[in-house]
Amino acid sequence: MSKALLYDATMCIGCKQCESGCAQQNNLPYDDKVAAESVQSAHKYTVVMTKDDKFMRRLCMHCEKPACASVCPVGAFHKTKEGPVVYDVWKCIGCRYCMVACVFGQPKYEWQSLNPRVRKCIMCPDLIAAGKQTACAAICPTGATKFGERDDLISEAKDRIRQSPSTYLPRIYGLNEVGGTSVFILSSVNAEEYGYPASAKIGDTPMPEYTGRVMDRIPDFIPVWTLALGGIYWISHRRDEVAAAEAEERKQNGSGK
Amino acid sequence: MKIKLTFWKVVFIVIMALGLYSSFIRYFRGLGAVSNMTDQFPWGLWIGFDCLCGVMLAAGGFCMVGAVYLFNVERLHSVVRPAVLTAFLGYILFIVGLLYDLGRPWYIWHQLIYMNPHSVMFEVGMCVMTYTTVLFFEFLPNVFERFNLQTPIRLIKKIYPVLIVLGILLSTLHQSSLGSLYLIMPSKLHPFWYTPALPFFFFASAVAVGLAMTIFESTQSAKAFGRHLELSVLVTLGGALLVALWVNALLRFEDYFRRGLIRQIFKPSYEAYFLWLELTLTFVIPITMLSFKKVRLSPQWLYLASICTVLGFITNRLNIALIGFETYVGHHYIPKWTEFSITLMIIAMGFALFGLAVKYLPIFPEARHPVQPRLRTETAPVLATPVLGHAGD
Structure with missing residues (x-):
């Protein structure tokens, strides 16, 4: 029952309706000036980029195994069972580990604020809970951004590639990257040209596994190392005790004779 | 002498004033x-220096406690107290630095209630919190002795074995975990510095720096406070430092060899220049120096070798935290002057607090073996700020 988004760059006309819909849903300012900004920021969760006559959209990928959720010391991020990776601002202490850990560079920060929050696309969890689709998908005039069941969207994307192999690159960006995401991209040009990290570089391993390999060993490491340290302490001090006791004994024997 | 004293006081006041403004x-x-932190560079100088280097520079505490109480190296006894003091101050200042870097520092206690055991940051936070408490108890006897309170001293002595084992356990965990923080960024951090062995390197470098810092701070305080310093202590530490540096160097080059980077690290590139600087300061210079017996037996040379080592490993950590990300980000990060001034203020506070503690607490033992050759402090080349000598005047 996990939901997802499918963005088909070949159907996108670059109208930026998704940007304005997103801003409205999240109470963000949106005017011509913001529309002209070609990078994501704390006040722009999603952006439609133009290169030659082709378009590409960027937004949080809502990873199946999100790095942001695994690194956050206070668990301010979590993946809901419906698919969105959401942020609980009241927990956040502002360490910004999520920002350095995210391979897609999605979490942005309110650098000018005195009580700053991390900002990113949260996939309209309220709308999804109410059985609706996300603001960007609802507003999209061409269906380039489509909301639906994750499994359904994967098979639909595969169908589209099969039906017109000349239009699409033969891959779905987001299907396997960092263990799979909840946002899929179909395009005729490599997503990497628009700033997406190269699939080969980020790999298919879920990011939390990189630190998990070490963190999983800690519960075993603590008792073993404690025992080892205690043992060393005992041995090195036992030597002193024995030496002292022997000296005492010798003294007594000496005085006894 | 009076002019110099005023000069350093002025420097201290200027640093503090700029720091307060920042x-x-x-x-x-x-x-x-x-x-100058941005969405592309969310971690800057404060994480790189105040946190990564700060914790490393405070490693002398657990190294000396381990050597003296765990392995019973009795002759190092005289440096345990200054090393524990440095560590205690270092961790307090690390937390002060964190209060500047965290976006919402007033929620720092959330760590205790919204725990995420999968997070390396959570583990580091918990370890640092607990270890600072342990250091506080290890430091307390100084205060009790000062006021001649025998009962609490006896109580602390009773739990000392627990403090020692706990302190070393926690240090092992968080010193290495600082390296684990970066394990989740394989596609961002430059391959010169990203390696699955990062936690091992962070621990190994902490031990080397712990030894070097102990040489540095005991020589420095001997000079600044006119204390006795036994040559045998420095010679032991110098020998251990040489071993630690060799272990570090072998681990590093084994890692480069295993990952097939040997050829790449010798090819000129932006990252390579910084790597060369780092490797020269951490390994080439100090290992060469310490290989000479003359250096290992001379307080002045040991002092210089330890400073070089410390600077080298600081370069190493700044490379990991800052330089290693510049290619990924695509532009340079140069800290704003206000970032530098806050870091400087924290360092100055460290020197001042150390000076105050040494002045009012029995940190340095009275010369117990007056026959031992005394360090000729007049000739020791002292580079670092003598502010600590005049703190609290």
Whole structure:
């Protein structure tokens, strides 16, 4: 029952309706000036980029195994069972580990604020809970951004590639990257040209596994190392005790004779 | 002498004034106004220096406690107290630095209630919190002795074995975990510094720096406070430092060899220049110096070798935290002057507090073996600020 988004760059006309819909849903300012900004920021969760006559959209990928959720010391991020990776601002202490850990560079920060929050696309969890689709998908005039069941969207994307192999690159960006995401991209040009990290570089391993390999060993490491340290302490001090006791004994024997 | 004294006091006051101004900017204008950190560079100088280097520079505490109480190396006894003091101050200042860097420092206690055991940051936070408490108890006897309170001293002595084992356990965990923080960024951090062995390197470098810092701070305080310093202590530490540096160097080059980077690290590139600087300061110079018996037996040379080592490993950690990300990000990060001034203020506070503690607490033992050759402090080349000598005047 996990939901997802499918963005088909070949159907996108670059109208930026998704940007304005997103801003409205999240109470963000949106005017011509913001529309002209070609990078994501704390006040722009999603952006439609133009290169030659082709378009590409960027937004949080809502990873199946999100790095942001695994690194956050206070668990301010979590993946809901419906698919969105959401942020609980009241927990956040502002360490910004999520920002350095995210391979897609999605979490942005309110650098000018005195009580700053991390900002990113949260996939309209309220709308999804109410059985609706996300603001960007609802507003999209061409269906380039489509909301639906994750499994359904994967098979639909595969169908589209099969039906017109000349239009699409033969891959779905987001299907396997960092263990799979909840946002899929179909395009005729490599997503990497628009700033997406190269699939080969980020790999298919879920990011939390990189630190998990070490963190999983800690519960075993603590008792073993404690025992080892205690043992060393005992041995090195036992030597002193024995030496002292022997000296005492010798003294007594000496005085006894 | 009087002019010099005033000079360093002026320097101290200027640093503190600039630091206070920057603190005002930090808390009343925000992180964006006080720093050059951006969405692309969310971790800057404060994480790189105040946190990564700060914790490393405080490693002398657990190294000396381990050597003296765990392995019973009795002759190092005289440096345990200054090393524990440095560590205690270092961790307090690390936390102060964190209060500047965190976006919402007033929620720092959330760590205790919204725990995420999968997070390396959570583990580091918990370890640092607990270890600072342990260091506080290890430091307390100084205060009790000062006021001649025998009962609490006896109580602390009873739990000392627990403090020692706990302190070393926690240090092992968080010193290495600082390296684990970066394990989740394989596609961002430059391959010269990203390696699955990062936690091992962070621990190994902490031990080397712990030894070097102990040489540095005991020589420095001998000079600044006119204390006795036994040559045998420095010679032991110098020998251990040489071994630690060799272990570090072998681990590093084994890692480069295993990952097939040997050829690449010798090819000129932006990252390579910084790597060369780092490797020269951490390994080439100090290992060469310490290989000579003359250096290992001379307080002045040991002092210089330890400074070189410390600078080298600081370069190493700044490379990991800052330089290693520049290619990924695509532009340079140069800290704003206000970022530098806050870091400087924290360092100055460290020197001042150390000076105050040494002045009022029995940190340095009275010369117990007056027959031992005394360090000729007059000739020791002292580079670092003598502010600590005059703190509290």
